[in-house]
Amino acid sequence: MDYYIRYIDLPYRVKGVTVMDEEGFFNVYINARLSYDCQQKAIKHELTHIARGDFFRIEVLEKIETM
Numbered sequence: 001m002d003y004y005i006r007y008i009d010l011p012y013r014v015k016g017v018t019v020m021d022e023e024g025f026f027n028v029y030i031n032a033r034l035s036y037d038c039q040q041k042a043i044k045h046e047l048t049h050i051a052r053g054d055f056f057r058i059e060v061l062e063k064i065e066t067m
């Protein structure tokens with residue numbers, strides 16, 4: 001699967017967000033404010049969603065999640 005991981009400042013309670021663009025490409029945004037360990041967990045979590053195909057089902061699409 002194709003994805004980019006980017007680190008951006010998000011609100012503290014948000015660990016990561018995954019957005020699928022028009023071309024079906026996944027953009028995983030990880031909160032740059034988290035510790036390294038938390039970022040690794042957040043990446044794993046977002047990749048699990050991608051692997052499960054969650055983002056093809058709009059009802060489970062998480063724009064902002066708190067995990």
Ligand SMILES: [Zn+2]
Nearest residue numbers: 045049062065
């Ligand atoms: Zn999630």
